[in-house]
Amino acid sequence: MWIRIELHNHTIESDGTMTPTELSEFMAAQEIPCFSLTDHNTISGLSQLPAACGDQIRYIFGYELTSYYGHMLCQNVSSYIPWDDIDSNNADLLFHRVHEAGGLAGPAHPFSVPSPFSNGMRWDMNIHDPGLIDFIEIINNAHPMIPDNYQAIQWWIHLSCSGFPIAPVSGLDLHGPMDLSGVFTTFIETEDNFSRFQNASQLLAQAIRRCRTCVTRGPVLHWTLSGETLTLSLLPGLTPVPIQEPETEASFFCIIKTEKDSLVIPIGNKDCHVSLPYTLRSSKGAVLLLFPAESFHSEQLDFSYLTAVSGPIFF
Structure with a gap:
């Protein structure tokens, strides 16, 4: 079972235009079942999420650690992570602090x-130590594909193919109501019934650690x-699986x-079974990219x- 989740969103608690309640209502109106609140350098909006979301939508406590040397998305974190003593040469310390707080961390x-x-x-x-990275925001919808997101994708490909289990995720970087047509979103795979969980933090952690995520439009x-x-x-996902007649060509290339x-x-639209050659299986890792056939x-x-x-994929 795959569940859509939006992992990068802001409210008036930092630089957004919506309150946590309005953000929750926006997500529900877009039929997005789960989201994370990631305001810049503050967790002040997290306490409002239970009442704002009720039983209508699942939420994750998050926070965008915003330093002079880069932004880090912290998921499953409800406490402030200090960064005042950080410089450009010791990012590992930030990852350790997020992990010690029980969270997940990745560059935005x-x-x-x-x-x-x-x-x-x-x-x-x-x-x-790239092994400290839980995920990378490979596509940020507020930034252009070329060069910003393309470079992030290439970085993730290099690390994944080198054997590091890093999950790809996307971000709306939502600061106010916006048209979501054509955006990339993140789906996470779960073996459990999503409706049984009052919050999705456990499911997110399982998916990230197993690298069972898919970024798609x-x-x-x-x-x-x-x-x-x-x-x-x-x-x-965001679109139905295209109808494909047996005699027609493929809809996509992977x-x-x-x-x-x-x-x-x-x-x-049918399962595809492929016997992988040894040249692929002898690698530390591989990534899968989907392009439309046309x-x-x-x-x-x-x-x-x-x-x-x-x-x-890790062999």
């Missing part, structure tokens, strides 16, 4: 426009691996990419047409 919009135009927006902190790209056989499926190799797989060119990928990114 890591390749946004740097100083002097947007002081602190770009991730300029040195991470000595179309269908969800679902995969399972059994021995040498990879099974790919398209599931309803690229399985490692550091040194890649494999292109046509995929439609705009796909294997020689030169145009990321402006990217449809979905699924969590990495």
Whole structure:
């Protein structure tokens, strides 16, 4: 079961225009079942979420740690994380503090426009141990695909293919009501009945740690691996799975990419079973990228047409 979740949102408690109640109402009106409140350097709005959301929508306590050297999204955190003693060379300490508080941490919009135009927006902190990163916001909908999000995707691909279990996520970076048509969103996979949980923090933690996330603006790209056989499926996400007649060509192409190799797989509305070659299976990790068939060119990928990114595979 895949659940939509929005992980990057602001209210009037920092620089947004909506109250926590109005944010909850906006999410419910958009039929988004779960969201995280991530105001800048404050947790003042978190106490308002239980009453604001009631039984209508699930919420996660979060916070956007906003430093001079980059922004870090902290999920499942309800306490302030100090950063005053941080400089550009000790980001690991921030990750440790979030983890000690029981939370998850990842860079937000890591390749946004740097100083002097947007002081602190770009991730300029040195991470000595990439294994501390729980997730990376590979697509921020408030930033352009080229170059900002493209560079974030490439960074995540490099780390994942090097064997680091880092989940891809997206962010609306919501500061007020907006048109959500065409945006990328995050889906998390859960084996449990989502409606049984009063909050989604446990489900988010399970999905992030298992890298069972999918960033998409179309269908969800679902995969399972059994021995040498990879099974790919398209599931309803922001759009329904396209109807495909047996004799027609594939609706999408999925690229399985490692550091040194890649494999292109046509995929439609039926499960696709692929026997992975040894050159792929001998890699530390691989990522899956989904592109629409009508705009796909294997020689030169145009990321402006990217449809979905699924969590990495580790062999």
